[in-house]
Amino acid sequence: MATHNPPHGESGPPPFDPNNPHHAYDPQQDPLHLAVHGSGDPDAYVLPVAGFKGTPDEVERQWFEQCYTGRGDTMWQLTWRAVLMGSALGGVLSLTNLYIGLKAGWGFGVAITACILSYAIWTTLHRVRLVGTPMSILENNCMQSTASSAGYSTGGTLVSAFAAYILLNDSTISYPVLLVWVFFLALLGVTMAIPMKRQMINVEQLRFPSGIAAAETLKALHTTGGKGMRSARALGLGALFSGLFTLWNELGTVLGVFGAKAIAAFTAGLTPSVWLERLSAVAFGPVPMSFTTKLVLDPIFLAAGIFTGMRVCASMLISGTLCWAIFVPIMLAQGHIVLTTDEPLNALPAGVNLVALNEGDGPLKMPPDAGVKYRVEGDRRFIRWSSVMTPEQRDILLAQSDDPEYRNAIARIYVRSQYRARIPAPGLPPNLQFPDIVQGQKWHRNARAVWYDHGTGELVSEKALSREQLAAVRALNAAPEFQAAVDELEARSVLPVFAPRWSSTLLDELPKDEQQRPIRFPREFVNLVEHDMKEGQLLWRGRMSPEQAEILKGLSADENYQAAVTALFAGANDIPADFPLPASAADVIRWDSVAGGLRMRGPVPETLAIELTGFSPDPAYQRTIGALLAAGTAGRAVANFRDLVSLTLWAGTACMVTSGLLSFGLQWRSALRAFSGLGAMFLRRRKVQSDLEQRMAAIETPAWWFFGAQLIALIGLAWLAHDAFGMPYWQSIVAVVLAFLLALVACRVTGETDTTPVGAMGKITQLVYGGLAPAVDSTAAATTRAMNINLMAANITAASAGGSADLLTDLKSGYLLGAHPRRQFIAQFAGIFVGTFVTVTCFSALVPSASILGSDTFPAPAALTWAAVAEALSVGLHKLSDVKIMCIAIGGGVGLILPILSILMPKYARFMPSAAGVGLAWTFHWYYSLMFFLGATIGLFWQRKSPKSSEEFSFPLAAGVVAGGSLVGVALILLENGPEIITRLLYGG
Numbered sequence: 001m002a003t004h005n006p007p008h009g010e011s012g013p014p015p016f017d018p019n020n021p022h023h024a025y026d027p028q029q030d031p032l033h034l035a036v037h038g039s040g041d042p043d044a045y046v047l048p049v050a051g052f053k054g055t056p057d058e059v060e061r062q063w064f065e066q067c068y069t070g071r072g073d074t075m076w077q078l079t080w081r082a083v084l085m086g087s088a089l090g091g092v093l094s095l096t097n098l099y100i101g102l103k104a105g106w107g108f109g110v111a112i113t114a115c116i117l118s119y120a121i122w123t124t125l126h127r128v129r130l131v132g133t134p135m136s137i138l139e140n141n142c143m144q145s146t147a148s149s150a151g152y153s154t155g156g157t158l159v160s161a162f163a164a165y166i167l168l169n170d171s172t173i174s175y176p177v178l179l180v181w182v183f184f185l186a187l188l189g190v191t192m193a194i195p196m197k198r199q200m201i202n203v204e205q206l207r208f209p210s211g212i213a214a215a216e217t218l219k220a221l222h223t224t225g226g227k228g229m230r231s232a233r234a235l236g237l238g239a240l241f242s243g244l245f246t247l248w249n250e251l252g253t254v255l256g257v258f259g260a261k262a263i264a265a266f267t268a269g270l271t272p273s274v275w276l277e278r279l280s281a282v283a284f285g286p287v288p289m290s291f292t293t294k295l296v297l298d299p300i301f302l303a304a305g306i307f308t309g310m311r312v313c314a315s316m317l318i319s320g321t322l323c324w325a326i327f328v329p330i331m332l333a334q335g336h337i338v339l340t341t342d343e344p345l346n347a348l349p350a351g352v353n354l355v356a357l358n359e360g361d362g363p364l365k366m367p368p369d370a371g372v373k374y375r376v377e378g379d380r381r382f383i384r385w386s387s388v389m390t391p392e393q394r395d396i397l398l399a400q401s402d403d404p405e406y407r408n409a410i411a412r413i414y415v416r417s418q419y420r421a422r423i424p425a426p427g428l429p430p431n432l433q434f435p436d437i438v439q440g441q442k443w444h445r446n447a448r449a450v451w452y453d454h455g456t457g458e459l460v461s462e463k464a465l466s467r468e469q470l471a472a473v474r475a476l477n478a479a480p481e482f483q484a485a486v487d488e489l490e491a492r493s494v495l496p497v498f499a500p501r502w503s504s505t506l507l508d509e510l511p512k513d514e515q516q517r518p519i520r521f522p523r524e525f526v527n528l529v530e531h532d533m534k535e536g537q538l539l540w541r542g543r544m545s546p547e548q549a550e551i552l553k554g555l556s557a558d559e560n561y562q563a564a565v566t567a568l569f570a571g572a573n574d575i576p577a578d579f580p581l582p583a584s585a586a587d588v589i590r591w592d593s594v595a596g597g598l599r600m601r602g603p604v605p606e607t608l609a610i611e612l613t614g615f616s617p618d619p620a621y622q623r624t625i626g627a628l629l630a631a632g633t634a635g636r637a638v639a640n641f642r643d644l645v646s647l648t649l650w651a652g653t654a655c656m657v658t659s660g661l662l663s664f665g666l667q668w669r670s671a672l673r674a675f676s677g678l679g680a681m682f683l684r685r686r687k688v689q690s691d692l693e694q695r696m697a698a699i700e701t702p703a704w705w706f707f708g709a710q711l712i713a714l715i716g717l718a719w720l721a722h723d724a725f726g727m728p729y730w731q732s733i734v735a736v737v738l739a740f741l742l743a744l745v746a747c748r749v750t751g752e753t754d755t756t757p758v759g760a761m762g763k764i765t766q767l768v769y770g771g772l773a774p775a776v777d778s779t780a781a782a783t784t785r786a787m788n789i790n791l792m793a794a795n796i797t798a799a800s801a802g803g804s805a806d807l808l809t810d811l812k813s814g815y816l817l818g819a820h821p822r823r824q825f826i827a828q829f830a831g832i833f834v835g836t837f838v839t840v841t842c843f844s845a846l847v848p849s850a851s852i853l854g855s856d857t858f859p860a861p862a863a864l865t866w867a868a869v870a871e872a873l874s875v876g877l878h879k880l881s882d883v884k885i886m887c888i889a890i891g892g893g894v895g896l897i898l899p900i901l902s903i904l905m906p907k908y909a910r911f912m913p914s915a916a917g918v919g920l921a922w923t924f925h926w927y928y929s930l931m932f933f934l935g936a937t938i939g940l941f942w943q944r945k946s947p948k949s950s951e952e953f954s955f956p957l958a959a960g961v962v963a964g965g966s967l968v969g970v971a972l973i974l975l976e977n978g979p980e981i982i983t984r985l986l987y988g989g
Contacts, residue, residue: 047215047816051205060202063815064696071818072699077138078823085121085135086146086827087834089114094151094839096966100300101159102846102853104924105862111214111810113235113959114147115140119221120232137222138819142827144214145810149190149803149831150838156802157185158843161762161795163853163863164870168787170850177724179840184716185796186832188736189803191709192743193828194701196804197811197821206751211812218817231956238960239967242299246968291324291332291639292925300969301928303961305935306954311910313929313936315917320929323651323922328644332419336883337647338369338387341416341637343409345383346527348374349401363396369646369881372397377849379526383409389417391491404595405542408498412631415464419637421492425485426457428477435472438465450489459485464635465493467602499628500542500597501579503571504620507531507538511558519555530623537619538564541627543596544572579624582615584608589628598624603632642854645864645923650884651891652922653865657763658895659915664749664764666899701825710736717796725788731773735793738765739800746801747808756805762798763869769793770873786874791866846973861923894918 052062076082093110118140126134135143166172200206221231279295305313331337348354357364358371366372370387383406394414398407438449450461450473459473470493474486510518510531521529529552530539549569553562579591579598585608589600604612612625718732727735742764750756773789807828814824847853853860877885895915902909921929939958943950 047212047219049207049212049816056203059205060696061692063202063818064692067816067818068699068820069818072138072820075138076136077142077820078827079139079142081122082135082139082143083146083827083830085118086114086143087150087831089117089143090147090150090831091834091838092151092967093147093963094835095842095970096963097151097156098159098839098842098846099966099970100304100962101156101862102163102858102860104301104304104928105159105860105865105920110151111144111148111210111813112217112955113963114151115144115214115217115221116231116235116956116959118143118147120229120236123229137218138814138817140218140222141814141817141819142824144218144813145807145824145827146831148806148810149186149828150835151831157795157799158182158839159860160862160866161791161798162843163847163860164866165788165791166847166850167853167860167863167867168791168870169784172844172847172849173724175840175844177720178844179836180716181720181724182840183832183836184713184720185799186803186836187709188713188717188739188796189743189800190807190825190828190832191706191713192740192800192804193747193807193811194706194825195703196744196747196808197825198700200747200751200808201812201815204751206748206812208751208809208812211809212816214810215813215816218813231952234953235956235960235963238303238957239964240960242303242961242963242965243968245299246965246972250972291328291644292641292927293321293324294927296925296927296931298927298931298965299961300965301931302935302938303958303965305932305937306939306958307962308932308936310936310940311912312914312917313932315913316921316929317933318913319918320921320926323648324644324926328639328648331647331883332639332644335388336881337639337644339417339419339637339639339643340384340386341413342375342382342384343413343416344381344527345374345405345409346381347524348383349403349406352400352406357396357400364393367881377851379523381526383413385413385417387417388419389414404498404592404597405500408496411496415492415495416635416637418492419462419639421461421489422453422456422458423460423485423488423492424457425452425459425482427479427481428452428454428457430454432476434476437472438469459489461489461493462636463493464495464603465489466605467494468605470494494602495632497600497628497631498592498595498597499599499624499631500595501575502539502541502620502623502627503568504532504537504539504618505564505567505571506536507560507564508536509533511556511561513556521555522551525552532619535619538568539620539623540568540572541623542572543575544569580616580621582611584611598628600628600632604629641856641859641925645854645859647883647887648922649861649864649868650880651887652861652919653868654888654891655895655915655919655922656865657869658892659899659919660895661763662896662899666903699820699822701822705825710740721792725792726785727773727789727792731769731789731793732796734772735765735769735796738768738793739797742797743801743804747805750805750809751812756802762794762866765794765797766790766866766869766873774874783874787867787870790870790873794866794870842970842974846970856925859924859928861920864923891919891922 048063048067052059052066054062090110093113097110118135122131122135125131162173162178201208328337332339354372354374356362358366358373364371366387371385373384373386375382375384391414394410397410401407432452434448434450434452449463449465449469450459452458453460465473470486470490473489474483476482513519525548528541528548530541531537532539546569549565552565552568556562575593575596577593581589581591588604588608589598592599609629612629613622615625616622714733714736717736718727718729721727721732721735722729746756769790773786773793810828811821811824813819814821847858852858853863872880872888877888880888895918898913898915898918902912905912935958939950939954942954
């Protein structure tokens with residue numbers, strides 16, 4: 001994409017002519033290189049950081065004559081190699097922001113990292129003579145603009161607004177809609193920077209500190225090559241270490257993907273995560289571990305701590321410990337946190353109406369956050385219960401159907417939902433000693449299977465108990481009251497198990513389809529049918545209906561396959577009177593010939609389990625026994641992250657929202673200055689008189705590009721918002737207008753403070769649309785529509801503000817280096833195409849369903865925050881539980897107090913906790929806070945021990961660690977789920 005250069009005759013070296021083979025660009029003749037090396041004065045060219053003085057016209061003239069002339073009018077800038085390199089690096093680095101954004105709600109600029117990588121790549125290629133010339137400094141500047149646009153401006157709201165939409169709607173957004181929406185958002189943000197650039201950078205000369213840092217980095221790279229290559233090596237070593245560590249930690253996944261499952265099982269215990277899991281069990285105990293208070297080593301967050309700094313990271317650790325080690329256990333013990341329990345269930349029996357049971361006046365009488373649902377997520381089909389199930393609720397659900405699998409699932413949910421069974425058992429002697437079989441590690445109360453709470457007079461169990469353990473407890477006291485308590489403990493502890501019999505028939509291989517691939521069974525048959533290639537068997541679980549048999553036969557006309565299905569149908573419905581079992585299993589397992597499966601109560605002793613698995617090699621027998629043993633080993637409900645954060649996020653979100661809005665309000669002078677300069681952006685007209693002024697006007701981006709692109713983006717977003725999200729057209733127009741006004745403020749704040757208040761911009765829009773688009777009634781459909789409009793409107797604002805502020809920062813770098821503004825804008829515009837495709841495609845692949853968000857894999861704190869605000873504004877605070885309102889009040893108060901204290905006590909401001917860090921720690925895992933803090937500690941120690949090496953290497957090394965770990969993490973997810981991902985993206989399946 002090389003553009004024409006200025007005509008020959010201007011000051012400085014002759015312009016480069018790409019069509020003249022005798023006129024190749026020589027880096028030794030680079031004006032900046034000559035200024036530094038040719039004169040012998042290393043300060044011959046100084047970046048005009050201090051700015052220029054005079055009227056707006058005089059300021060622009062000084063820059064044109066002193067910076068642009070001889071540099072921007074003669075040097076290579078907008079070339080194909082710069083744009084392609086920027087697109088490639090931006091596309092790759094966008095994955096790091098996507099990955100770490102889903103992990104921790106964090107995002108990092110990619111410009112400086114891209115500059116170092118690009119310099120290293122092209123310098124190396126030039127040294128080995130694969131390219132004729134290295135990149136010029138202004139080519140690298142255009143490259144970083146493309147990379148920044150691709151890597152930062154297109155994916156920011158995917159991890160916040162779009163992920164929040166998926167959480168609230170419990171469904172993903174179609175790939176084409178997401179692709180087009182993100183493109184129009186990027187177009188909106190990029191072109192919003194056009195009028196702001198000339199006013200804020202040319203005339204007012206706002207600092208944009210990150211832009212200055214990027215310009216200084218480029219200058220250092222191109223004037224001190226050794227430093228540039230050292231930085232690149234540090235970045236590469238960081239990426240290599242982080243990538244290899246991630247591979248090591250996921251060794252089982254990697255080997256399993258390539259079919260080496262036996263080796264994967266052997267090496268599963270050799271990874272750092274397993275070692276730390278065991279250490280955590282000793283240090284914290286199994287129950288606190290489920291509150292996320294456990295030890296995890298992740299280099300990505302160590303590096304993020306180096307970026308973030310000690311003040312914010314220490315705030316995270318203190319606040320996170322308060323949340324996960326103190327607040328969460330108390331809320332869980334008091335029943336304010338609702339746990340969820342899943343049980344596999346292939347189909348919901350006919351006649352079971354869970355919706356009617358869940359309604360507030362239904363038989364279950366469940367609160368809004370609790371109840372029972374039947375869910376289908378990809379190949380998973382299960383019944384989910386939220387909260388602790390009472391015996392009365394269990395009996396209501398059991399009465400809905402006689403289906404054995406359904407009743408087994410409900411019975412198991414009842415047992416597993418008793419997170420901590422507390423049974424009144426008054427009058428036990430204070431010196432009662434429990435036997436070793438239930439004591440576990442005596443020095444660690446959380447390791448006990450059963451203990452007695454003398455304060456409340458209750459038997460307490462946090463685990464499912466075996467028959468041997470229950471017998472040992474029962475033998476402690478013969479009093480009827482105690483025996484009744486043990487009876488109740490048994491009812492809430494012993495898992496009832498039903499495992500349908502598997503049937504099998506010979507079939508060496510599955511027939512092929514038209515594409516010569518093995519046929520695929522329908523999704524509704526998951527967990528029912530399986531083909532064992534090793535044993536040459538086709539297997540079916542439970543009874544088979546004639547309809548199911550016809551569906552299976554319809555998959556292929558192959559004679560062998562048809563015969564196998566016929567035989568399998570006959571075997572599945574021929575239930576024998578007995579099932580082969582060893583004699584030692586008689587008192588533990590029984591055969592139910594009516595239901596066609598095995599039944600047992602509680603876990604099978606280990607010796608019997610070994611005997612059962614070795615009793616018969618028949619594949620059908622092995623699968624039946626395997627299913628029985630697996631079902632009998634499930635323990636109590638575990639406090640998973642999504643259940644816990646559903647309460648804590650309200651305090652964390654309130655803290656971040658109030659502190660963000662207050663901090664933004666305290667910058668009211670910047671806001672006023674932004675609007676005071678609004679007229680100058682569009683109304684100032686220069687009377688062009690001289691040839692010089694004509695050339696000055698010719699290099700700026702035309703205003704009509706802004707108006708044209710904004711109109712296209714507005715039409716596209718309005719149509720898409722109306723069609724996909726139900727947003728009225730007038731509300732879309734209001735959102736775009738509001739986006740420009742708030743982006744104007746955000747860009748000025750960024751220029752003055754280097755902090756972009758993206759979160760505050762989004763929350764302001766959410767507040768506005770809470771009034772503009774409230775729920776028209778209290779129905780679920782109206783509430784969901786209001787939440788969607790709230791999210792998408794705020795999405796427009798946040799994306800525009802973040803994108804335009806980031807790109808103005810890049811334009812500041814170009815301004816300091818004397819770059820051609822219009823060419824740099826074109827480079828920015830070029831980046832949104834690759835950035836949109838890469839980020840949307842990978843987001844769709846990484847987030848196939850709502851279940852992965854708010855999980856251990858992707859906690860998605862930014863999405864949880866956006867969803868909470870949308871829900872509160874659409875539903876109304878009065879409809880939230882008292883505990884959530886309390887969390888909002890306390891969190892909001894903390895978010896207001898901390899910034900005010902910093903203002904009132906400026907001498908101690910650097911010691912004040914960061915409100916952002918305090919709030920964020922309540923929305924992600926405790927061990928993230930620990931990693932951030934350890935990283936900040938490493939950075940602080942390094943800086944104090946060796947300031948010079950820290951300044952040179954800390955940023956490249958940390959950037960490499962983040963990039964390497966994130967890219968390998970994304971690659972592993974894509975590798976593990978590759979076929980499913982490709983099918984879903986291509987066919988929408």
